[in-house]
Amino acid sequence: MGLVIVNEISKLREIITEHKRNGKSIALVPTMGCLHDGHKSLMQKAHSIADITVASVFVNPIQFCPGEDYDKYPRTLDSDKLVAESAGVDIIFAPSVNEMYPDLQKFSDLTMVAPPYELTDIMCGKSRVGHFDGVETVVTKLFNIVQPDFACFGMKDIQQLFLIKKMVKDLNFPIEIIPCPLVREDSGLALSSRNKYLTEEQKKIALSLSKALFAIRGMYDAGVKETKKMFDTGLTNLDKNVELEYLEFVSFDTFKPVEFVGEATICALAARVGGVRLIDNIVLEV
Numbered sequence: 001m002g003l004v005i006v007n008e009i010s011k012l013r014e015i016i017t018e019h020k021r022n023g024k025s026i027a028l029v030p031t032m033g034c035l036h037d038g039h040k041s042l043m044q045k046a047h048s049i050a051d052i053t054v055a056s057v058f059v060n061p062i063q064f065c066p067g068e069d070y071d072k073y074p075r076t077l078d079s080d081k082l083v084a085e086s087a088g089v090d091i092i093f094a095p096s097v098n099e100m101y102p103d104l105q106k107f108s109d110l111t112m113v114a115p116p117y118e119l120t121d122i123m124c125g126k127s128r129v130g131h132f133d134g135v136e137t138v139v140t141k142l143f144n145i146v147q148p149d150f151a152c153f154g155m156k157d158i159q160q161l162f163l164i165k166k167m168v169k170d171l172n173f174p175i176e177i178i179p180c181p182l183v184r185e186d187s188g189l190a191l192s193s194r195n196k197y198l199t200e201e202q203k204k205i206a207l208s209l210s211k212a213l214f215a216i217r218g219m220y221d222a223g224v225k226e227t228k229k230m231f232d233t234g235l236t237n238l239d240k241n242v243e244l245e246y247l248e249f250v251s252f253d254t255f256k257p258v259e260f261v262g263e264a265t266i267c268a269l270a271a272r273v274g275g276v277r278l279i280d281n282i283v284l285e286v
């Protein structure tokens with residue numbers, strides 16, 4: 001079967017129903033398109049664990065805050081098809097905004113799925129108020145539409161991954177969430193659709209984000225456990241033109257800050273380079 005592009009929910013449901021009737025397992029890779037090798041690795045993982053791989057390509061308006069890049073977010077469906085096909089995707093679900101939100105006049109018209117405030121008033125959620133409500137709502141809709149057995153999410157969006165895992169547990173979705181490793185350029189820069197906004201000069205500045213994380217990792221490998229010391233080292237490695245939003249050490253079990261690295265600790269950061277918001281993280285202890 002070659003790659004099929006589906007725009008309507010009803011059509012996708014028909015196809016999925018038929019696959020389920022034939023006993024096929026389904027894996028979903030939710031994306032906003034502008035696919036890069038990070039997305040490709042999610043799709044390859046999905047393809048390796050399920051009979052049918054569905055990738056959604058939908059720039060979700062309700063997860064963008066006022067003043068963010070919703071209008072200019074790259075829409076590249078033609079090249080996305082090539083990436084998806086090369087990764088073994090069977091179906092691209094690319095609905096219009098009207099297909100996903102037919103009655104949307106304003107956010108308050110929608111039934112929303114919202115993560116707990118204490119887990120969103122930190123890190124990315126602190127500056128992107130309402131962002132994770134928009135993410136959880138669209139992911140819930142995609143889960144209900146596609147009814148996958150598995151869903152693959154990248155570890156670059158580490159807070160998103162944590163919140164989705166919690167949502168699946170709290171709301172009893174019969175779906176296994178598959179976390180997939182962050183993918184970097186050879187230079188160390190974490191792959192992101194937003195890297196497209198960076199000039200060559202800004203890319204060089206952005207490299208200091210991964211440099212800071214690698215320096216922290218180096219300290220930890222050398223035996224340092226105190227996160228305050230690692231924080232200071234991280235700061236000294238950042239280019240002076242980086243506007244740091246946060247650099248945090250948190251437990252991946254609770255997302256609470258940690259003073260000393262123990263089990264399941266990650267170091268995550270968000271920063272702006274030339275106005276472009278970038279995120280990155282490194283796992284210190286699994």
Ligand code: PAF
Nearest residue numbers: 030031032060135138157
């Ligand atoms: O990670 C993303 O690209 C988006 O937040 C997601 C999960 C596709 C929901 O729109």
